[in-house]
Amino acid sequence: MTTKPPSSLRLTTVDTEDTVRIEVHGDLDYDNADHLLLAVTDKLAEHPRLGDLHLHCAGLELVDSMGLSILLMIHRRTSAAGVRLHLDDRPARLDRLLSLTGTLEHFTAPLTEGAEGSPGSSAEPPQTGGETTPAGPRDRTAPP
Amino acid sequence: MRHAPYPVFVADGQGTLLLRSDAAGALLPGARPGAVFTDVVPAWLSAAHDALTEPGRRAGRAVHTPVSGAISERSFEAHSSVQDDNSVVWWLIDDTDHQLVRDALQMERERTEFLAKTSNLLLSSLNLERCMDVTAQLAAEYLADAALVIAPARGQRLPVVSCLRGDSPVRSQESADPDDVPGLDEALRGFPPVPSRWIDPGVAPDWMVPADFGPVGSIVITPLPGHGVAAGALVLLRRSGTAAFTEGEEVFARLFATRAGAAMSAARLYAEQAAITEVLMRELLPPSLHQISGVDFSGGYRPSEDHERIGGDFYDVHPAAVEGEASLVALGDVCGKGLEAAVLTGKIRNTLHALLPMADDHQRMISLLNTALVNSHHTRFATLVLASAIREGSGVNLRLTSAGHPPPLIVRTSGEVEEAATSGTLVGAIPETRARTAAVTLAPGDSCVLYTDGITEAKGGPLGGTEFGEERLQRVLAQCAGMPSEGIVEHVQMLASQWVGKGRHDDMAVVVISAPRTQHLSAVNGRTRGRYTS
Numbered sequence: 227m228t229t230k231p232p233s234s235l236r237l238t239t240v241d242t243e244d245t246v247r248i249e250v251h252g253d254l255d256y257d258n259a260d261h262l263l264l265a266v267t268d269k270l271a272e273h274p275r276l277g278d279l280h281l282h283c284a285g286l287e288l289v290d291s292m293g294l295s296i297l298l299m300i301h302r303r304t305s306a307a308g309v310r311l312h313l314d315d316r317p318a319r320l321d322r323l324l325s326l327t328g329t330l331e332h333f334t335a336p337l338t339e340g341a342e343g344s345p346g347s348s349a350e351p352p353q354t355g356g357e358t359t360p361a362g363p364r365d366r367t368a369p370p
Numbered sequence: 371m372r373h374a375p376y377p378v379f380v381a382d383g384q385g386t387l388l389l390r391s392d393a394a395g396a397l398l399p400g401a402r403p404g405a406v407f408t409d410v411v412p413a414w415l416s417a418a419h420d421a422l423t424e425p426g427r428r429a430g431r432a433v434h435t436p437v438s439g440a441i442s443e444r445s446f447e448a449h450s451s452v453q454d455d456n457s458v459v460w461w462l463i464d465d466t467d468h469q470l471v472r473d474a475l476q477m478e479r480e481r482t483e484f485l486a487k488t489s490n491l492l493l494s495s496l497n498l499e500r501c502m503d504v505t506a507q508l509a510a511e512y513l514a515d516a517a518l519v520i521a522p523a524r525g526q527r528l529p530v531v532s533c534l535r536g537d538s539p540v541r542s543q544e545s546a547d548p549d550d551v552p553g554l555d556e557a558l559r560g561f562p563p564v565p566s567r568w569i570d571p572g573v574a575p576d577w578m579v580p581a582d583f584g585p586v587g588s589i590v591i592t593p594l595p596g597h598g599v600a601a602g603a604l605v606l607l608r609r610s611g612t613a614a615f616t617e618g619e620e621v622f623a624r625l626f627a628t629r630a631g632a633a634m635s636a637a638r639l640y641a642e643q644a645a646i647t648e649v650l651m652r653e654l655l656p657p658s659l660h661q662i663s664g665v666d667f668s669g670g671y672r673p674s675e676d677h678e679r680i681g682g683d684f685y686d687v688h689p690a691a692v693e694g695e696a697s698l699v700a701l702g703d704v705c706g707k708g709l710e711a712a713v714l715t716g717k718i719r720n721t722l723h724a725l726l727p728m729a730d731d732h733q734r735m736i737s738l739l740n741t742a743l744v745n746s747h748h749t750r751f752a753t754l755v756l757a758s759a760i761r762e763g764s765g766v767n768l769r770l771t772s773a774g775h776p777p778p779l780i781v782r783t784s785g786e787v788e789e790a791a792t793s794g795t796l797v798g799a800i801p802e803t804r805a806r807t808a809a810v811t812l813a814p815g816d817s818c819v820l821y822t823d824g825i826t827e828a829k830g831g832p833l834g835g836t837e838f839g840e841e842r843l844q845r846v847l848a849q850c851a852g853m854p855s856e857g858i859v860e861h862v863q864m865l866a867s868q869w870v871g872k873g874r875h876d877d878m879a880v881v882v883i884s885a886p887r888t889q890h891l892s893a894v895n896g897r898t899r900g901r902y903t904s
Contacts, residue, residue, distance in 0.1 A: 256707065291682075291705035291751070298749035298799045327753060327774035328795030328804065 234258060236285075237265050244277040251285035254293030266300045276309050284315035289323055301333060376461055377446075381407035383423040383456035394462070397441060414439035415448055415460070422450055422458050438465065445469045481622055484512050488626060492633035496640045499531075499541065505594070505604065505630040506533035513623055514606035514615075516580050519594070519630075521602040522558050523548065534580045544577045551575060553591040560600035563592040563624065566615045571607075578605060588614035592627045596635030604630065650712045659881070662689045662697050664761035666884040668855035670863045674707075674824075674877050682711040682752075683822045683877035686719055688726055695760065696767075698722075698729045701820040701881050702754030702775065705798075710750065714798070717743065718752055732756045732771035732807050736797060740773075743798035751799035755792075755820050759883050766812040766885040771805050773797050776823060779844060781858070783815040785851040787844045790818070812885035815852045824878035825862065830870040838869050855884040 235258035236251040246269045254262060262281075270276065281300075289297075297313070304311040313320070313333055324330035377394035379401065381387045387407045394401060401410040408416035418437040438447040441462075449461040491504050502519045509517030510533040521529040526545055533539040548555040552573060553564035571586040579586055587610035594601040604627045608615065615623075659667040667687050682704035689697045700722050704711045721742045725735045735756065743752070753774035760767050770778050774796030780788045794805025812818060821843070828838040846865055850858045859880050866878055 291703070291753075295705045295749045295751055295799065298751065302749060326776065326793075327751075328793060329774070329800070332795070332800050 235261055237262065239265065239269065241269070241273065243273070244275055245280065246273060246276060246278075247280040247282060249282040249285060253288040253290075254286060254296065255288055255290040256292040259293045259296035263296050263299055267303065270303060270307050270309065276307070278310045278312060279304055280312045280314050282314050283317060283320055286317055286320055289320055294323060294327065294329070297333070298329065376463060378462070379407065379411070379460040380453075381419060381458055381460070383458075385419070385423070388457060397462070412439060412441055418448065418450065419458060419460070422452055423456060481625075484508075485625060485629060488629050489633075492630060493636075495633075496637050498634060498637040498641050501630070501634045501637045502529075502531040502602070503533075503539040503541075505634065506531045506539045508630075509533070509604060509606060509623075509626065510535045510537075513619070513626065514590070515609050515612055516583055516607040518578060518605040518607075519602055519634075520548075520554070520558065520605065521634075522600065530577070532578075532580055534583070540580075542577075546575060546577055551578065551591070554603055554605070557591050557593040557603035558600055560593050560595060563590070563620070565617075566590045566620055571610075574607070579607065583607065583609065585610040587612055590615050590620055590623050592620070592624050594627050594631030594634060596631050597639065599635075601631040601634040601638065646709075650709070650716075657687060659687055661886070662687070663693065664886065665697065665759045665766050666855040666886050667697075667699065667759075667881065668859045668884075669881040670859040670879070672824075672863060672867065672875075672878045674875060682707060682715060683824060683879040684715050684719060685820070685879055685881050686722065687881075688723065688729070690760070691726070696729065696758035696769070697760070698726065699757040699759065699820065699881055699883060700754055701757075701822065701879060702752050703822040703824070703877070703879075704752045705750050714743070714750055714752060718754070718797075729756075729758060732758070732769060733803075733805050736771065736773045736794065736805050737803050740795075740797040740801075740803045744801055745798075749799040751796045753796045757818065757820060757881075757883060759818075761885075762811070764814050764885070764888045765816075766883070768810040768812060768818055768883065769807050770810060770818070771807040773803065773805055776821065776826065776840070777808075779819045779821075779847055780810055780812070781817045781819060781847045781851055783813065783852045785848045787847045812883070814885050815887045817850070817853075817855060817858055817882050817884040819847060819858065819862070820881040820883070821862070822877065822879045824876035825866045825880065828866050828870045828875050828878065830873050830875075834871075834873070838866055852887070854886075855882040858882045858884075 234252045235254060238249040238251070240247045248265060248269070250262060252258070266279065269279065301311050311333070321330065324333060372391055374391040375393065376391070377397045378391040379387060379394055380389040385407045387401055387403055387405045387410065389403060390401055398410060407419060414437060422434065434450050434452070436447045436449045438445065440446070444464055444466045446462045447465045449463065451459050453459065488508055491508065492501055495501055495504065502521065506517045506519045514535075516532065516534045518530055518532040527543040528546055528548065530542050530544050531539050532542070548558050552569055557563060566588055569589045569591065571589050574586050574589060586607050588608045590606040592604050594604055604623070606615070606623060657669075659669045661667070669685050669687070671683065671685070683702070684704070685699065685701040687697060687699050702718060704715045704718070718739065721739050722735070725738055728734050751774070755773070755775045755778055756771045757778065758769040770790045770792050771794060772778075772792040773794045777792050778790045780790060782788075790808040790810055792806055792808040795803045797803060810818065826838055826840050826843055829835055830838070843862070846862060847858070850861055853861065859882050862880050863878065
């Protein structure tokens, strides 16, 4: 468990072997969004066998265009690494931004890239808050 | 007493020297016992003696505060003790070295203070000319009788600021060859300075010496070091009557020059950046709009006041190439700020321009634009709205397509405000795009409002932190029903600006497309269809 301090963006991460969960609190904006990308990039490098990356978004406040750009970049990187990205517990505001910009589908569509496409795995993030996708051994995917 | 290691004098109340030590004799050979004390010792000591022995003063073995002064180029501190018989014993202690150290400390303090003042004055300005002025003035005030700050040559000319002590700095451009002055060319190229004693003051050209300065006694030429390249050279001049520059003073001048050069260099970099920003801004400035083929277009743009960050909003109107085809309006918002956003904005505007021949197919245009923009290095994106407008009878037919942008709002003359039913993906970040186009017909007096989120996300209001919001925008537009397009643009901009007040805001762009209210030229009873002006 690590906490990144200074900015108004705070990240709390919880790792298991094949799942990383990052709780995002504060503003994902022009000044801070980079931190999240760095954190995700680090996690991808640390866990080569990662199957699922959960960004827990309930604590997200402002997301500006730079923040969205960073989310798109994170999606691009996770897809390239064959990791499923989940934007969990999205606040209504984030949902509005994603649907306005036509990116909601992009973020929630099943993973198409990469060698592994274990059917039935949780590509669709939960639409209601509270419960997160269970992260257990059954989600574990074989290394390519 | 005679062999005391310090100079000691004993003199009585009448001022007669009674005794002296050998050391005192060596110091003041004329001071023999029996001599009049006040005649043979320096004035500062005799005055102190008089003060101690003046009549009426209570005698006693009191210790008095020491006095100090010079005796034959050395500095002494004289300690006195008054005896019972009113004679005074004077002990002299040589404190010359002590004094020298104290003076050096004092000078070091003054220099540090001066350097701190230099930094404060120079760093508070990002204007190169002002930096040069301040440098010349400070140098003339503290380091020399006159100082010149010379910037690297611009073409054949040397920008020069010269300042005489006590005067104001004077700017000029000298068409001089720096090679003509020994050490100047080297200094301008950032080489270490030539020692002052090697520069013949007689070679200083006329332009270097202020009028009425008189003969130059000594010169120091030192580089003003900048970031990577020299920021210029500092020339210090002293009159022939003034002491020449010492080595210590030259070193100090270099310390000063380091600070001044850094400030000038920063100012120059800032000026260059400001110039680039200005060029880009000019290029990105939205066009002024007017009526095209019977359709009214108006636009307004209020850039963010954050000057370093060139805004990311843009709009363009492309009139139809052929009469009878639609004109195309593009309004968009590029993610991020600064140079990268500006470059992306330029790319989008150029690409759209090149894609005009397929303006009848918005989806295709957006898809091609997206392909041109998607890039493996970043996910910088843009959202935009395309609007094709063509006059049809007295109305205007619109095709509106949003690519991830807030949908345009249609303002009917009745005061109804509707969102155009269009939506789509943003461009520039993901490989595939989809977009839905809405067809809308504007009756005379109806308007279509394209805007960027700088308006709806403007924070302000009575409490300061509330967003202007879409609902408020719709309410404002309802009151604009039937207004001409320019009126709507102005009204929206005014209210959004008032909402923000003095707060910071993002770029705000609005474009309004209106079907002009028609005037019936030959309508008789208002029921028959008349002819319209266009």
